Amino acid sequence: MTYVKFNQHPAAKAFGGLVEDIFNNSGFKQALKDDFLTNDFFGAHPPVNIYEAKDGYTIELLVPGWAKEEIKINVENKALTISAEKAEKTAENKDEAPKQTRKEFGIRSSFKRSFNINEQVDAEKIQAKYENGILKLVLPKKETIQAAAKAIVVE
Structure with missing residues (x-):
C-alpha cells in the first residue's frame, strides 16, 4: 500500500x-x-453629556443609585476627575440573608471619569449638583479683560 x-x-x-x-x-x-x-463596562464608565455656552461648560453624568456623599470631584493639573466608590453591602449573618432567585442588576462598586480642562475654565468657581441620578457640573469660563484702548503717538 x-x-x-x-x-x-x-x-x-x-x-x-x-x-x-x-x-x-x-x-x-x-x-x-x-x-x-458585560454590564460592568457601562457601569464603570457612566455616560456623559457635555455642553458649551459662551459663559462656560456644563457636564452631565448619568449616575443613578449613588449618594452625593459617595461622589468625589477633584481638579488637578488641568484634569477634572469624577469618581465614586461604594462598599458592597453584606448581611451580618449569612443565614438570615434572603435567598436571591434572580439578579438582573448588579451593585456598582466604583466609577471614575476624567476630563481635560483648558485654560479658559475657572477651576475655583466649578459648581456641582446631584439631582435625580444626574450629576451636573458647571465649569464657568474665566472673564477676559480687554486692555483699555491706548493711543500711540507717532514721533
Missing part, C-alpha cells in the same frame, strides 16, 4: 494560524468580554 503525503503551503498555514489567533485567542475574547459584553 502506498501512502501519499500532502504538504500544505506555508503561506496558507500562516494565514490560517493568524485567523485562528485573532478569533480563538483568549486575548481577543477577553478584550470583548471585559469591555463590551
Whole structure:
C-alpha cells in the first residue's frame, strides 16, 4: 500500500494560524468580554453629556443609585476627575440573608471619569449638583479683560 503525503503551503498555514489567533485567542475574547459584553463596562464608565455656552461648560453624568456623599470631584493639573466608590453591602449573618432567585442588576462598586480642562475654565468657581441620578457640573469660563484702548503717538 502506498501512502501519499500532502504538504500544505506555508503561506496558507500562516494565514490560517493568524485567523485562528485573532478569533480563538483568549486575548481577543477577553478584550470583548471585559469591555463590551458585560454590564460592568457601562457601569464603570457612566455616560456623559457635555455642553458649551459662551459663559462656560456644563457636564452631565448619568449616575443613578449613588449618594452625593459617595461622589468625589477633584481638579488637578488641568484634569477634572469624577469618581465614586461604594462598599458592597453584606448581611451580618449569612443565614438570615434572603435567598436571591434572580439578579438582573448588579451593585456598582466604583466609577471614575476624567476630563481635560483648558485654560479658559475657572477651576475655583466649578459648581456641582446631584439631582435625580444626574450629576451636573458647571465649569464657568474665566472673564477676559480687554486692555483699555491706548493711543500711540507717532514721533
